Amino acid sequence: MILSTVYALTRRLLSLPVLLLRRDVSKEAELLVLRHENAVLRRQVPRVRYESADRLWFAALSHGIPRRRWVQVFPVTPATLLAWHRKLVAKKWDYTQRRRPGRPPTAPAVKALILRMAAENPGWGHRRIHGELTRVGHQIAASTVWNILNQAGIDPAPRRTGPTWKQFLTAQAQHIVAVDFLHVDTINLTRIYALVMLEHRSRRAHLLGITANPSGPWATQAARNFLMNTDTEGHTFLIRDRGSQFTDAFDAVFADGGLRVLKSPPQAPKANAHCERFIGTLRRELLGRTLILNEWHLRRTLTSYLEHYNGQRPHRALRQLCPSQAEAGPPCPIDIAEHRVHRKAVLGGLINEYQISS
Template structure:
């Protein structure tokens, strides 16, 4: 083992003496070439790939390093690689840009608008899209609209119309309102009942009232108050979904039937028939009432009203494209940057956080 150590030290000494005999330019070029190869090998890729700048640097350094040293140093490139790079450079120099025949392509913004109109309106053909564009002041030929839709992979109108149950139910949701009653137990073991209405189309929640004794007279009066609050919008309601509780009497149904609403009682022990209302009850319990000790009616009204405001004005909904019910008609917010300040608004003493951009 000692003899091997002496042998290695002697080899390193001779190599050091050989380096002293070489010029500084040759050694610096070799060091730069090896460092550049190491930088290329460290890139996060399956295999090292040379960019045009890497090819230029390696070709220049190979000219400085002697032929004898090239064979002794482990290189990532070979003479054939350099010749191939040179051939590509010559081909690139003498390749002239060719101009495609025909008319110039339409602006990308116009192409995106055509595709957007076609996708948002499955029943529109290219002629209908062409007419809508003319109404927007965009002069474009109908054949161009057809070509844009074909290049985007959009089928003709009869083939892309969605006739699924999901699309059918979504189209009817704006005329459906559901109602339900759920209870909250206070810290003093008193039970209060909350009556609410929720629109299937907008997912907007209306808290009708809170009481300890949900009698049929009280329920009916809350229904009248709800229709009065809606005003002219009540005419858009066609169906009302409710459960078969004893408090939903014929007088309650008569309030809605008087304006042409068809009341649909759910089947016994089938809560999925009123799934959207049940989902809101679960959200309210998980995010608010189950995390607070309710002391009384006044406290309960405060908690329920604050959560309803959060639900309608800020909480995102997947069925609404991650937008709250009250902001459906407003334009989408602008994309934030790294310098955009974010403000946090607390509800229920910090139990619920809302985040908005600072203007």
């Protein structure tokens, strides 16, 4: 009853200007309806999401409405309208899409080559690498080389560490000999030690001695005996590990022979990789397939195998020639179909050697 009375009074009050002023207020009434509808929607929707087109429309219409009435007309605050307008202006003058691309990225192959040069040449800085690339015809800025090295964690200046053991062994292979101990457990579980040497240049192997008690004095005497019967001319470096058997007296024997002794880092078998590989070959081809009785048996077995190793066994490092052939020259090519091939058993048939019949 009360609500209907209020509605009737409100309608009469709104129709009074029409009767008095005789004006068409339909547009004004429509605006009042839309404003009231916006107020109802604001109460029901906590947050309204506007798209770019909505923001554009509101910002454009804001120029035709006095700023003091923005709070009553627009569903957003005046600060939001101004922010939308600033974004529209910034977007109008944004030339990012029309901007020319900058410096092209460096090709992955060039980056890989720069890092490779830095790894293979520790003394080269970014200027030296830049010069090398320029020399071969590739145009690149020195600052680009610096950035590539810096991003890879490599010092662009030539202050990096010296050559690695692999680089050293490769560069000085012609002048290096290496020694190491290997152990063998006999059939009655007695451990025997053998001191062996390998020449990097020729891959020729030597047996320096065999003992059950490898002490420092014994190793020193074995070195003296070897140098008395062997010419070490052409060799400059001797690589050994840090075993207790290799004493200062042992080093002095080889120093008197003109060799500089290099100690490998602790627990770094790669520093003496060639000798370690030779010992691995001994175990795979001989010691892992033979039961050793005593020191005499081990000496005879190793002596026979080293004769095969130096005189008959091919080596990939020597282009599949044995050390004796590498020193004397490769054999003349022949047609196997026109010759007979004889087999010779070594170490009781454990290893076979093949020769062309004369």
